Amino acid sequence: MDRLKQFEEYRHRMNDRIAQIDHLGIKRFFNLDTNAYEDGPLSAKTKELLGLVASMVLRCNDCIDYHILQCVKAGWKDDELFDAFNVALVVSGSIIIPHLRHAVETLDKARERQING
Amino acid sequence: MDRLKQFEEYRHRMNDRIAQIDHLGIKRFFNLDTNAYEDGPLSAKTKELLGLVASMVLRCNDCIDYHILQCVKAGWKDDELFDAFNVALVVSGSIIIPHLRHAVETLDKARERQING
Amino acid sequence: MDRLKQFEEYRHRMNDRIAQIDHLGIKRFFNLDTNAYEDGPLSAKTKELLGLVASMVLRCNDCIDYHILQCVKAGWKDDELFDAFNVALVVSGSIIIPHLRHAVETLDKARERQING
Amino acid sequence: MDRLKQFEEYRHRMNDRIAQIDHLGIKRFFNLDTNAYEDGPLSAKTKELLGLVASMVLRCNDCIDYHILQCVKAGWKDDELFDAFNVALVVSGSIIIPHLRHAVETLDKARERQING
Amino acid sequence: MDRLKQFEEYRHRMNDRIAQIDHLGIKRFFNLDTNAYEDGPLSAKTKELLGLVASMVLRCNDCIDYHILQCVKAGWKDDELFDAFNVALVVSGSIIIPHLRHAVETLDKARERQING
Amino acid sequence: MDRLKQFEEYRHRMNDRIAQIDHLGIKRFFNLDTNAYEDGPLSAKTKELLGLVASMVLRCNDCIDYHILQCVKAGWKDDELFDAFNVALVVSGSIIIPHLRHAVETLDKARERQING
Numbered sequence: 001m002d003r004l005k006q007f008e009e010y011r012h013r014m015n016d017r018i019a020q021i022d023h024l025g026i027k028r029f030f031n032l033d034t035n036a037y038e039d040g041p042l043s044a045k046t047k048e049l050l051g052l053v054a055s056m057v058l059r060c061n062d063c064i065d066y067h068i069l070q071c072v073k074a075g076w077k078d079d080e081l082f083d084a085f086n087v088a089l090v091v092s093g094s095i096i097i098p099h100l101r102h103a104v105e106t107l108d109k110a111r112e113r114q115i116n117g
Numbered sequence: 118m119d120r121l122k123q124f125e126e127y128r129h130r131m132n133d134r135i136a137q138i139d140h141l142g143i144k145r146f147f148n149l150d151t152n153a154y155e156d157g158p159l160s161a162k163t164k165e166l167l168g169l170v171a172s173m174v175l176r177c178n179d180c181i182d183y184h185i186l187q188c189v190k191a192g193w194k195d196d197e198l199f200d201a202f203n204v205a206l207v208v209s210g211s212i213i214i215p216h217l218r219h220a221v222e223t224l225d226k227a228r229e230r231q232i233n234g
Numbered sequence: 235m236d237r238l239k240q241f242e243e244y245r246h247r248m249n250d251r252i253a254q255i256d257h258l259g260i261k262r263f264f265n266l267d268t269n270a271y272e273d274g275p276l277s278a279k280t281k282e283l284l285g286l287v288a289s290m291v292l293r294c295n296d297c298i299d300y301h302i303l304q305c306v307k308a309g310w311k312d313d314e315l316f317d318a319f320n321v322a323l324v325v326s327g328s329i330i331i332p333h334l335r336h337a338v339e340t341l342d343k344a345r346e347r348q349i350n351g
Numbered sequence: 352m353d354r355l356k357q358f359e360e361y362r363h364r365m366n367d368r369i370a371q372i373d374h375l376g377i378k379r380f381f382n383l384d385t386n387a388y389e390d391g392p393l394s395a396k397t398k399e400l401l402g403l404v405a406s407m408v409l410r411c412n413d414c415i416d417y418h419i420l421q422c423v424k425a426g427w428k429d430d431e432l433f434d435a436f437n438v439a440l441v442v443s444g445s446i447i448i449p450h451l452r453h454a455v456e457t458l459d460k461a462r463e464r465q466i467n468g
Numbered sequence: 469m470d471r472l473k474q475f476e477e478y479r480h481r482m483n484d485r486i487a488q489i490d491h492l493g494i495k496r497f498f499n500l501d502t503n504a505y506e507d508g509p510l511s512a513k514t515k516e517l518l519g520l521v522a523s524m525v526l527r528c529n530d531c532i533d534y535h536i537l538q539c540v541k542a543g544w545k546d547d548e549l550f551d552a553f554n555v556a557l558v559v560s561g562s563i564i565i566p567h568l569r570h571a572v573e574t575l576d577k578a579r580e581r582q583i584n585g
Numbered sequence: 586m587d588r589l590k591q592f593e594e595y596r597h598r599m600n601d602r603i604a605q606i607d608h609l610g611i612k613r614f615f616n617l618d619t620n621a622y623e624d625g626p627l628s629a630k631t632k633e634l635l636g637l638v639a640s641m642v643l644r645c646n647d648c649i650d651y652h653i654l655q656c657v658k659a660g661w662k663d664d665e666l667f668d669a670f671n672v673a674l675v676v677s678g679s680i681i682i683p684h685l686r687h688a689v690e691t692l693d694k695a696r697e698r699q700i701n702g
Contacts, residue, residue: 002386007407009184010178010452011452014455015452016458017455017456017459018451018452018455018599021433022431023208023430023434023436024269024432025256025266025270025437025440025441026440026451028262028266028443029445031290031367031438032259032262032263032266033205033207033445033448034465034697035258035259036203036204036207036259037204038561040161040196040200040220040359041196041197041199041221042197042201044201046128047167047200047201047204049163049167049204050166050167050170050201050204051204051208051470053167053170053171054171054174054204054205054208054209054410054446054461055171055208055446057175057414057445057680058174058175058208058209059528060446063445063448070368071352077158077543079158079491080158080159081492082158082491083158083159083164083490083491084159084164084167084594085494086153086491086493086497087153087154087164087167087168087492088167088171089493089494089497089678090149090150090153090493090497090676090678090679091168091171091175091678091679091680092171092175092677092680093674093676093677093678093680094497094501094531094675094676094678094680095522095523095526095528095531095642095676095677095678097457097501098495098528098530098531100486101479101482101483101486104482104486104489105482105485106486108485127558127686128686131686131689131690132686132691134690134693135685136690140239140501140664140667140668140670140671142503142671142674143499143667143670143671143674143685144503145496145500145677146500146674146679147669149493149497149500150679150682151498152492152493152651160359161687164301171680172680173621174446176294176407177644177680177683179683180679180680180683182276186665188252190651197255199255199257199260200257202260203257203259203260203263206259206260206263206444207259207263207444207445208444208445208446209443209444210440210443210444210445210446210447211263211267211271211297211441211442211444212269212288212289212294212297212408212442212443212444213444214296214297215294215296215400216253217252217260217296218245218249220253221248221255222248222251224619225251239628240525249446265409266441267441270371270437270438270441271368273360274434275428275431275433275434276431276434276435279436280400281435281438282398283397284401284402284404284435284438284439285438285442286438287404287405288404288405288408288438289400291405291408291409291563291621292408292409292442292443294643304460305582312391313392313457313608314392314393316392316606316608316611316687317391317392317393317608318398318401319609320387320392320608320610320614321387321398321401321405322401322405323561323614324383324384324387324405324561324562324610324614325405325406325409325561325562326409326542326556326561326563326613327557327558327559327561327563327564328559328561328618328648329471329525329559329560329561329639329640329643329648330561330643331618331648332645332647332648334603335595335596335599335600335603337600338599338603338606339599339602342602346619347427348662349358351398361569362569365566365569365573368573369572371567372550372572374547374551374553374554375549375620376554376558376617376620377553377554377556377557377568377583378623379617380554380557380558380562380617381615382619383610383613383614384562384565386609386610387610405563408562408583409522409563410538411563411566412561414562414565414566429531438552461526480638483639491609500675501675504671504675507612507640508668509662509665509668510665510668510669514631514634515669515672516670517631517635518634518635518638518673518675519672521635521638521639522638522639522642522672522673523676524675525639525642525643526642526643526676527679536619543692547626548626548627550626551617551625551626551627552627552632552635554621555621555622555632555635555636555639556635558617558618558621559636559639559640560639560643564665571682572645
């Protein structure tokens with residue numbers, strides 16, 4: 001199974017498991033998290049880009065994968081995403097280069113998916 | 118002297134001092150940093166917002182102050198900035214609440230400045 | 235005005251200002267944050283100690299001050315708090331020593347307050 | 352081999368290798384680390400929970416695995432551990448959700464082990 | 469394929485892919501990064517050691533692997549590298565122990581390579 | 586009182602207070618910390634530079650001040666220290682620029698001290 005599919009399957013399965021725990025605080029946090037990226041004063045599209053850059057500077061590959069898939073769905077183009085990667089790189093420096101590699105690979109995989117439908 | 122003026126004065130003075138060091142790598146980094154926020158595939162306005170959210174999740178008050186002043190200049194409105202603060206808060210959690218307080222205070226000061234010309 | 239009083243006054247004033255922004259996501263986050271430290275499967279007392287250690291390893295002085303005041307209210311004794319400081323110190327290393335100094339100073343101030351009523 | 356067994360085997364093997372280096376500072380640090388979680392003014396049980404929350408907010412999966420196994424041994428129940436996870440989630444935000452998934456999976460594996468003896 | 473070879477192959481392939489993106493800011497950053505470790509007022513050898521300790525305290529395994537290979541090439545001996553590991557361990561605490569294990573394993577693999585030519 | 590004197594006075598006073606707590610783990614950690622920078626396979630001079638770069642990439646101003654004073658005592662020259670600052674800047678990016686300003690200011694103050702004896 002390819003890396004993105006594997007990530008999505010694991011994410012889905014474990015989010016279900018966490019929902020099943022039924023801890024009110026945790027459930028509310030997951031709702032807050034979903035709502036934070038919905039249209040508001042800022043568009044959902046803009047907020048996904050904010051989420052992506054935040055994930056890169058904080059160096060979380062799973063978060064990067066999730067937000068790249070969302071950014072692609074939201075209609076961001078490659079050169080725009082590369083420009084956002086550059087902001088993350090300048091802010092957080094060479095320590096995030098491994099995450100930049102990961103992000104570029106994920107973006108390429110996400111584009112293949114779009115082509116292959 | 119008010120807090121924002123003091124920050125700007127110190128930032129200006131020390132950036133001059135750093136330029137005077139004349140280390141090629143450091144000088145080039147400062148150029149890269151400036152260029153990262155100029156119009157490109159993403160607008161300068163969008164990139165300032167990315168810089169602001171990155172500064173909040175990484176918890177750097179001076180960086181927050183700088184990017185809020187830039188965001189205000191770029192034309193972002195309060196409700197849009199609050200929506201970006203919310204993304205930062207959900208991504209990085211309560212540990213950034215002190216920086217959220219700081220950001221809101223800075224934004225209020227920046228608006229006073231605009232009114233007082 | 236002493237440092238703790240100043241912190242509490244600023245925290246109170248800015249939290250009011252943030253509430254006034256009336257951003258639904260931000261308001262809900264603040265509620266979640268409050269609820270996270272209430273009695274549940276773990277006691278409020280235990281959760282304040284968790285909040286304190288989290289604040290120390292993440293190196294946030296305002297968060298440390300807040301949780302020390304809460305821990306003192308919750309009845310934790312000095313030697314217990316020092317033992318928690320030690321866990322934080324071993325986990326996060328010498329980089330948190332400046333925050334350990336701050337924490338010890340805050341704890342001493344909090345005890346003076348108790349004595350002076 | 353299952354993920355937890357693999358982690359324990361690797362941890363054990365590399366800790367032995369590190370001991371063999373025979374660097375006095377490193378050896379003493381490992382002793383300090385072990386001692387930090389022993390009964391003192393705070394119980395070993397409480398300190399393992401502190402270690403777990405510190406590991407979550409600092410986003411270290413190996414540290415999370417280690418402290419979950421220790422917390423299970425120390426007698427913490429699932430609902431208590433979920434309550435601690437919630438504190439970590441609120442403190443550090445959505446960036447730790449991948450680590451929350453990992454922690455819940457590890458806890459489930461640790462419980463299976465207990466059942467299967 | 470062994471872990472180090474795999475890392476080098478992936479690093480090389482993705483750096484090529486990133487170069488192909490042809491984003492001026494990103495390209496310049498990669499140049500700055502390369503130049504930062506060349507002989508200057510500090511020797512390249514010293515700067516590789518700085519890069520290694522920075523990578524350890526910031527907890528980036530790929531960065532650790534890269535700088536260990538560079539440090540070995542630059543002529544640092546095992547006991548010197550262990551002494552640098554100890555500084556990183558004291559600065560950043562037990563949270564980096566998993567990265568210390570990784571670093572020691574990588575160093576052992578790098579020495580095997582030297583022996584096997 | 587100047588900023589460096591104030592820092593040294595506070596550091597000294599609070600370290601004394603922490604010693605007085607007499608927690609065995611904390612005392613041993615402080616010893617480990619002192620020993621980590623003494624001559625060994627690496628010279629004390631080299632280790633102070635490692636401590637300085639670690640402090641910069643981890644963004645701790647008090648730690649930066651301490652290690653700059655130590656580096657000056659150990660005989661590092663300005664252009665060497667600037668070269669180390671550059672490594673830290675490239676590794677950790679623009680988020681550490683406020684700490685770079687602080688470091689340069691501290692270094693200038695430390696040199697004035699040397700001149701004024």
